[in-house]
Amino acid sequence: MRTLTRLLSVAVFLVLLPLTSGMSQTVPQRASVRADSMYSSREKDFRVGKSVYLRSSKTLIGTIIAIDPIHSFPPSFGRTRAKGLLIKRKDGPLDWMPIDGVLRIYVVARTS
Numbered sequence: 001m002r003t004l005t006r007l008l009s010v011a012v013f014l015v016l017l018p019l020t021s022g023m024s025q026t027v028p029q030r031a032s033v034r035a036d037s038m039y040s041s042r043e044k045d046f047r048v049g050k051s052v053y054l055r056s057s058k059t060l061i062g063t064i065i066a067i068d069p070i071h072s073f074p075p076s077f078g079r080t081r082a083k084g085l086l087i088k089r090k091d092g093p094l095d096w097m098p099i100d101g102v103l104r105i106y107v108v109a110r111t112s
Contacts, residue, residue: 039107050108062089
């Protein structure tokens with residue numbers, strides 16, 4: 001009896017799986033495409049004066065104050081010389097960040 005119940009449960013699951021597999025994926029993808037089109041993560045769009053936003057939630061992080069083509073970073077950064085951005089954070093401090101790391105985490109607003 002137990003085996004029959006398990007087999008029946010698996011059969012019902014396998015029958016319903018194709019019917020529900022695409023239901024939850026259609027709407028969120030369309031909404032995220034529209035929201036992401038307003039932001040850019042291309043290196044050439046990170047310029048002085050641009051506002052920087054967190055990629056995941058689009059929270060304002062700060063403003064780019066300066067760009068140094070060959071900035072010195074501590075050895076813990078992997079590359080000690082790299083293109084760096086000086087970002088004035090919304091909460092006050094200034095941070096030099098390598099462009100490689102910035103492109104993975106942050107975006108800037110696209111201009112028309």
